[in-house]
Amino acid sequence: FGVLLKEGKIILFVMAGTDSSASSRQSSFNSLAKDLELPLEQGCLTIVVLGASGDLAKKKTFPALYHLFEQGFLQSGEVHIVGYARTNLSDDGLRGRIRAYLKGASEEHVSEFLQLIKYVSGSYDSGEGFEKLNKEISDYEMSNNSGSSRRLFYLALPPSVYPSVCKMIRTYCMSPTSRFGWTRVIVEKPFGRDLDSAEELSSQLGELFEEDQLYRIDHYLGKELVQNLLVLRFANRLFLPLWNRDNVDNIQIVFREDFGTDGRGGYFDQYGIIRDIIQNHLLQVFCLVAMEKPVSLKPEHIRDEKVKVLQSVNPIKDEEVVLGQYQGYKDDPTVPDDSNTPTFASIVLRVHNERWEGVPFILKAGKALNSRKAEIRVQFKDVPGDIFKCKKQGRNEFVIRLQPSEAMYMKLTVKKPGLEMATEQSELDLSYGMRYQDVKIPEAYERLILDTIRGDQQHFVRRDELKAAWQIFTPLLHDIDAGKLKAVSYKPGSRGPKEADELSEKVGYMQTHG
Known part of the structure; x- marks a missing residue:
């Protein structure tokens, strides 16, 4: 149970259930807060990008985090970003690599964002590196003094190392048990090569984390x-x-x-x-x-x-x-x-x-x-x-173009302008570039990382x-x-x-x- 304050009113709430895991309690709280139009969890958030020196991290993960920061979803003083990889790099070395993929962005925003990023070097199958990683996270949480410990691990890695990495996270880097703390892990595709290998991988990860802690990302969603x-x-x-x-x-x-x-x-x-x-x-x-x-x-x-x-x-x-x-x-x-x-x-x-x-x-x-x-x-x-004998012109179609140049259009048969009763096929067209000229369509990774922070698994694979x-x-x-x-x-x-x-x-x- 707990007490929330909204517009000067005190709301007493009681949540009951058989599942007492921290992540389940947090998910229930988020759902309650959403129903009551209350702000979601706040406080210290650490995002760890494993495989930070790889192409996926540089081209997709870090740019997505930057755009979330630029739009105000990640705030200085509330978020700590840590890169982890085997490559021997300094903090500034990683920042320099990331900067090259943030072209066209405000220099002021980029510099502020890069200062949030630290780097830890270590292997993916030994405890020494993950102990250093946990110390980096814990030191930040203690200095933040927020009372909550939210840890998000993004595995920008080959699936072959998922089991060993997840075992290290489970052993050394879990969020301390608290009412509003959680640990969540994002894993990239491919999830196995066939049914048996996918089930084996799922079993290995399932022994380490609850299902509501795992976020299998498919960026198309x-x-x-x-x-x-x-x-x-x-x-x-x-x-x-x-x-x-x-x-x-x-x-x-x-x-x-x-x-x-x-x-x-x-x-x-x-x-x-x-x-x-x-x-x-x-x-x-x-x-x-x-x-x-x-x-x-x-x-x-x-x-x-x-x-x-x-x-x-x-x-x-x-x-x-x-x-x-x-x-x-x-x-x-x-x-x-x-x-x-x-x-x-x-x-x-x-x-x-x-x-x-x-x-x-x-x-x-x-x-x-x-x-x-x-x-x-x-x-x-x-x-x-068909009294107009227009079958040769084609059928009605509804088309949704996902990329590039997002659009939706319906192909219809209409009368051709003029004195003759002639038909032709035309379109009812909603092209996003024309209709939403002043709207920036977010990248898929931005949306999915934000969903993970919010604890929303709708767009992830169960x-x-x-x-x-x-x-x-x-x-x-x-x-x-x-x-x-x-x-x-x-x-x-x-x-x-x-x-x-x-x-x-x-x-x-x-x-x-x-």
């Missing part, structure tokens, strides 16, 4: 238009009666890059396009497109519905898979000459439930293609009794969700690894293998030209 999906689907009367098998013919979720592996061939060859993009990023988008309406916006209710739709996916059929590998991929000396790793894949998922029975979901991703984009394309069925995702793709991945399914060759700068377009046409997609 932080993208503005991905976050818009729930609002579009469940806040607009227009879409509610249309979003089902009676009206939708097929749905494509597409990721295209116009460059190849660019020196990362050896790393990419260990995973391939399915593990790298489809099993995580595109499948998360698929969940939000296909799931049922949750009971509420509480994270667990949303994640419950995502798990249900994943469990409703039928096994993938070999004849509904096209794999590709661009010409020149194996010229990279780090790629084996006999590599069968796909750099392109088009996969049809079928959902066995009342809403989506018979509707193909085409998940497509590829490298070295003719354009760069990520989009969701909902194609509706033909108009029955353990049973991860398991259900791997159950869908593991049989296919094992067949590819065993050479049972072969990747066909395609030219860089093309649309990908022609077999992929043929598969889309076979399952019902009708391409609109022009």
Whole structure:
């Protein structure tokens, strides 16, 4: 129980439950504070970036932290940022590396932000470095004298070191038990290579931390238009009666890059396009497109519905898979000459439930293609009794472009201006660059790190969700690894293998030209 003060009124609250962990108490308090429109937890916050000298930390993590600082979400005197890595660096050495990735920012803000950052060097599997790290954190907390100890660990590291790092954090760096203290760990993808390895990794981390302490990050869930999906689907009367098998013919979720592996061939060859993009990023988008309406916006209710739709996916059929590998991929000396790793894949998922029975979901991703984009394309069925004979012009489509140049548009058939009764296809267009010219769309990592600080797990992957995702793709991945399914060759700068377009046409997609 406790007492809160709001606008001069004293509020006595009592929280009861069987779970007495500090993180659960804090989560309950945050929920209560949100309901009462009270400020969330305040006081000392330490953010530790492990792998601080790596590319991910320099290009994504630290710039995201800077933008949160710039917007006032991280305050000087309340936040302490510590970089940890094996590289022998000084505080100023790390700051110099980070500064190079904060181009165009205010020099005053950058300098103030960099002063928040300290650096500790140490290995990832021995206690000496983590004891130094804990001392750095504890010294700051004592000098801050806030009464709370909030510790966030961001693992910008390869998954192979997650177990040892998490064991060190658990042994040496946990937040002291207090009413408002917590320890949270952000882990990056890939979460394993298949179902067994993902479950083993989950078990290892689960022995060290509670589920509400683990934040499995998929940065696609932080993208503005991905976050818009729930609002579009469940806040607009227009879409509610249309979003089902009676009206939708097929749905494509597409990721295209116009460059190849660019020196990362050896790393990419260990995973391939399915593990790298489809099993995580595109499948998360698929969940939000296909799931049922949750009971509420509480994270667990949303994640419950995502798990249900994943469990409703039928096994993938070999004849509904096209794999590709661009010409020149194996010229990279780090790629084996006999590599069968796909750099392109088009996969049809079928959902066995009342809403989506018979509707193909085409998940497509590829490298070295003719354009760069990520989009969701909902194609509706033909108009029955078409008196205008306009089928050749294409079907109605609702398109959500996730990147670049965020936009949503509806493709409609309209009368062509003039004296003749002629039809053409046009668009109702919401381009964010035009509609929201004075609004800065936040980077995905900014949003997700802020969610972690707030204890909101809505946009993070739960353990049973991860398991259900791997159950869908593991049989296919094992067949590819065993050479049972072969990747066909395609030219860089093309649309990908022609077999992929043929598969889309076979399952019902009708391409609109022009």
